[in-house]
Amino acid sequence: MNIELIAKICNNVTYEYCRSQCDFSEIIWDLVPDWQKETVINLVNFTLKNERTPEEMHEYWMAQMLEGGWVYGHIKDADLKTHPCIKQYEELQEYQRTKYKLIKAVVNSLF
DSSP, X not given: OOHHHHHHXXXXXXXXXXXXXXXXXXXXXXXXXXXXXXXXXXXXXXXXXXXXXXXXXXXXXXHHHHHTTOEEOSSOBTTTTEETTOSOGGXXXXXXXXXXXXXXXXXXXXX
8 A cells, every 4th residue: 555645544534533532633635735745654664664652653753853953832833843751752742642642543543
């Protein structure tokens, strides 16, 4: 299966999940900026290469963000490059940790 299609499915699943948790900061795939699509595609590839834990997936995502100049901030803001999930996995809200479990389940189901 096409990696970009898997990334799209992962993104849209987590989009709907976040909305169910009253988090409206996510965007459906068709409106996601290219830099964010690349981040999701990279996370899918990372997850496919080996059996990854949700914690390892978060660490990988966070390393990508930090490398891109992002920092911790209370609000996700692409212009300021701030994101509330740039912190240790254990410090994430439970629903944020669940997003990695959902991504892993989608990737494992499609490959």
